[in-house]
Amino acid sequence: MSINTTEKQATDFNVEMPDADGHFGIFGGRFVSETLTAALDELQETYEKLRNDPDFQAEFDKELAHYVGRPSPLYFAERLTEECGGAKIYLKREDLNHTGAHKVNNTIGQALLAKFMGKKKVIAETGAGQHGVASATVAARFGLECKVFMGSTDVERQKLNVYRMKLLGAEVESVTCGTKTLKDAMNEAMRHWVTNVDDTFYIIGTAAGPHPYPMLVRDFQSIIGRETQRQCDEQIGRQPDAVVACVGGGSNAIGMFHPYIKYPEVEMYGVEAGGLGLEGDDHAAPLSKGKPGVLHGNRTYLMEDENGQIMGTHSVSAGLDYPGVGPEHSWLKDVGRAKYVAATDDEAIDAFHKLTRLEGIMPALESSHAIAYAMKLAATMDKDKVIVVNLSGRGDKDIHTIAELDGVTA
Amino acid sequence: MSRITKTFERLAEEGKKALIPYITAGDPDKATTVPMMHALVEAGADVIELGVPFSDPMADGPTIQLACERSLKHGTSLRDVLGMVAEFRKTDKRTAVVLMGYLNPVEAMGYPEFVEQASAAGVDGVLVVDMPPEEARSVDSMFEEAGLDLIYLLAPTSTERRIKTIGEVGRGYVYYVSLRGVTGSAAIDVEDVERNLDHIRQHVKAPLCVGFGIQNAEAAARVSEVCDGVIVGSALVSRIADQADNPVQAIKDVTGLAGSMREAMDANAAAEA
Ligand SMILES: Cc1ncc(COP(=O)(O)O)c(C=O)c1O
Numbered sequence: 001m002s003i004n005t006t007e008k009q010a011t012d013f014n015v016e017m018p019d020a021d022g023h024f025g026i027f028g029g030r031f032v033s034e035t036l037t038a039a040l041d042e043l044q045e046t047y048e049k050l051r052n053d054p055d056f057q058a059e060f061d062k063e064l065a066h067y068v069g070r071p072s073p074l075y076f077a078e079r080l081t082e083e084c085g086g087a088k089i090y091l092k093r094e095d096l097n098h099t100g101a102h103k104v105n106n107t108i109g110q111a112l113l114a115k116f117m118g119k120k121k122v123i124a125e126t127g128a129g130q131h132g133v134a135s136a137t138v139a140a141r142f143g144l145e146c147k148v149f150m151g152s153t154d155v156e157r158q159k160l161n162v163y164r165m166k167l168l169g170a171e172v173e174s175v176t177c178g179t180k181t182l183k184d185a186m187n188e189a190m191r192h193w194v195t196n197v198d199d200t201f202y203i204i205g206t207a208a209g210p211h212p213y214p215m216l217v218r219d220f221q222s223i224i225g226r227e228t229q230r231q232c233d234e235q236i237g238r239q240p241d242a243v244v245a246c247v248g249g250g251s252n253a254i255g256m257f258h259p260y261i262k263y264p265e266v267e268m269y270g271v272e273a274g275g276l277g278l279e280g281d282d283h284a285a286p287l288s289k290g291k292p293g294v295l296h297g298n299r300t301y302l303m304e305d306e307n308g309q310i311m312g313t314h315s316v317s318a319g320l321d322y323p324g325v326g327p328e329h330s331w332l333k334d335v336g337r338a339k340y341v342a343a344t345d346d347e348a349i350d351a352f353h354k355l356t357r358l359e360g361i362m363p364a365l366e367s368s369h370a371i372a373y374a375m376k377l378a379a380t381m382d383k384d385k386v387i388v389v390n391l392s393g394r395g396d397k398d399i400h401t402i403a404e405l406d407g408v409t410a
Numbered sequence: 411m412s413r414i415t416k417t418f419e420r421l422a423e424e425g426k427k428a429l430i431p432y433i434t435a436g437d438p439d440k441a442t443t444v445p446m447m448h449a450l451v452e453a454g455a456d457v458i459e460l461g462v463p464f465s466d467p468m469a470d471g472p473t474i475q476l477a478c479e480r481s482l483k484h485g486t487s488l489r490d491v492l493g494m495v496a497e498f499r500k501t502d503k504r505t506a507v508v509l510m511g512y513l514n515p516v517e518a519m520g521y522p523e524f525v526e527q528a529s530a531a532g533v534d535g536v537l538v539v540d541m542p543p544e545e546a547r548s549v550d551s552m553f554e555e556a557g558l559d560l561i562y563l564l565a566p567t568s569t570e571r572r573i574k575t576i577g578e579v580g581r582g583y584v585y586y587v588s589l590r591g592v593t594g595s596a597a598i599d600v601e602d603v604e605r606n607l608d609h610i611r612q613h614v615k616a617p618l619c620v621g622f623g624i625q626n627a628e629a630a631a632r633v634s635e636v637c638d639g640v641i642v643g644s645a646l647v648s649r650i651a652d653q654a655d656n657p658v659q660a661i662k663d664v665t666g667l668a669g670s671m672r673e674a675m676d677a678n679a680a681a682e683a
Contacts, residue, residue, distance in 0.1 A: 021544060031540045032512060033469040035587055109609035177475050178465065187468045194469070195591040197567070294513040295466060307487040308518025309465040329517065 022211020129161025208247025
């Protein structure tokens with residue numbers, strides 16, 4: 001690889017993270033009730049064993065190749081580049097994966113863990129339904145019973161994905177407590193898991209939650225960054241100057257970032273949901289506007305009020321509508337290795353239309369946030385510079401949202 | 411000696427077991443909490459677990475989730491809860507008070523300020539559901555210096571190693587979660603609890619109290635035979651839910667149930683003696 005490895009900053013980015021207890025600096029860890037500890041210990045032990053087991057890795061790679069359809073292409077977006085008038089923009093096409101997003105990289109990995117642990121049932125939480133669909137998909141693939149927890153507000157908003165999950169044989173449980181959205185679905189999945197740990201595996205959908213989840217989700221998603229490194233070498237003959245990804249819980253972003261962390265000459269930009277703007281409370285940008293706290297088993301940046309109660313969030317894209325973020329991002333922010341910015345609803349929608357018209361690629365609204373920021377960034381950079389944007393998913397699921405905004409009844 | 415430890419010593423001398431009711435502070439409204447605490451003491455409570463409401467009570471079933479929602483509707487904050495304890499302490503110096511809740515409100519206030527204010531208000535113990543001993547290491551001594559007992563949970567799934575750890579670091583009492591699940595899930599299996607407690611006692615010197623799934627006086631009495639204290643939460647909180655619009659009646663119903671548990675437990679202890 002044509003990367004200069006000798007440069008280092010004050011933090012040693014060659015040290016493997018997290019530590020043995022799941023900490024990324026002050027972030028991460030395992031803040032759970034005693035009732036979950038044994039289950040997490042069991043998962044951690046299994047994963048430590050399988051992580052470096054060639055048979056497990058071979059099976060994972062085989063699934064990624066033949067079921068998911070990897071490697072996903074690295075595509076030079078020539079007309080988008082021209083439009084921005086600066087750095088060359090490449091797209092890492094996670095939208096072309098089976099089920100249409102990066103989520104499946106992780107659900108395949110965790111379903112294999114479930115299989116190795118002899119668990120016959122899986123549960124998952126979902127917001128937009130993308131992770132729910134990806135979980136239901138691998139459950140069908142591996143013959144596992146699947147139950148998906150989804151906030152009742154989201155069940156209403158995402159009817160098509162609810163139906164998809166049902167077609168795949170999953171049971172969708174509507175969650176009516178709290179704000180009735182993703183965070184509450186995660187609470188309910190945890191509660192179900194506590195009660196059924198013996199035969200149930202919990203497939204968490206993003207790089208958050210108690211240790212070892214942030215680590216294992218990151219490991220499974222890191223295929224994105226590793227492929228990008230190889231493809232950049234082959235296609236461009238060098239590594240990019242910057243990588244850009246949207247950040248909800250942070251799994252697609254950490255998948256892209258992680259292999260690049262130890263190469264400080266590659267800048268990393270995580271794009272949060274700016275919603276109606278960062279001035280008010282109607283956004284989902286804990287890294288930009290939140291503060292450190294503890295939720296869902298880890299210490300991380302959170303959107304909370306002055307009393308430590310978790311706030312409701314807003315984003316046009318349901319997949320970014322989460323008040324927390326994976327702990328590794330909180331660490332990357334604090335040590336200054338990655339920069340976290342935001343794109344508003346309007347900027348994301350505009351980017352959706354631009355990419356659709358200029359490249360014939362309809363991005364998911366989540367990914368549109370990354371595109372929006374990359375377009376701004378590219379314009380400030382020279383033409384010989386290179387940006388890789390992680391196009392985390394395709395936009396089919398969002399067409400009704402776009403249609404509604406346009407006043408079209410699709 | 412902490413008020414909690416004194417309470418258990420006194421009870422041991424009297425040949426009685428501790429009755430520990432849980433209520434969520436601010437449920438159904440802020441004004442009802444302190445009178446309800448006093449009424450619970452009247453009905454025979456030895457320790458009161460006062461819940462600090464949280465927006466995301468991950469380890470709780472629907473009953474306590476809804477109690478948190480009722481309380482948060484009035485904006486009950488951790489500061490408000492500390493104020494309630496201070497108010498209660500004005501006239502009750504004897505009954506131990508344990509704050510029970512989740513970590514984030516404490517993190518938001520900041521540990522130094524929290525331990526100082528909790529101690530000043532007259533709080534005796536703190537049970538943070540999502541702060542296991544591994545994550546408490548860096549703040550543990552702050553609680554100790556402020557005279558606050560950090561109380562930990564043990565579960566049927568706890569391993570030998572963890573039982574030992576909690577035996578070493580747990581203070582006040584250890585809260586044994588009697589079943590796999592969230593609060594309010596199912597009825598308790600006393601034989602199963604007894605077997606597990608026998609095992610736990612080999613490593614834990616602090617009093618062992620049992621909670622989750624104790625729904626009526628008879629269950630409280632039977633459980634009290636095998637442990638040092640009985641914790642009752644969801645059964646009381648659901649009485650509050652039933653009378654959320656009528657706090658006076660809610661207090662009557664809650665103390666009625668707590669009182670019947672006290673009676674049954676004491677009758678049982680007397681019969682054994
Ligand atoms: C296409 C797509 N991108 C991004 C996300 C955000 O999740 P994460 O930040 O974990 O990648 C989602 C979540 O549903 C998604 O569906």
